Amino acid sequence: MTMDDPEYTETLASIRHYSNTRFALLTLFVTATAGLVVAVFGSASTSSIHSRQVSVSR
Secondary structure (H helix, E strand, C coil): CCCCCCHHHHHHHHHHHHHHHHHHHHHHHHHHHHEEEEEHHHHHHHHHHHCCCCCCCC
C-alpha cells in the first residue's frame, strides 16, 4: 500500500472527517448542555435573589 493508492487516500480522508466531526459534536453538546443548565438553574437563582431584597429603614 503506497501513499498514492486511492483506497489509502480515501481512508485517511474519512478518518480526518470523522475526527473533526467528533470535536464539532462535542462542542455542540457542551454548549447545549450549558444552555439548558443556565435556563433551568439560572432563572431559579435570579428569582430567589430578587425575592430576598431587604429594605433598610433609617
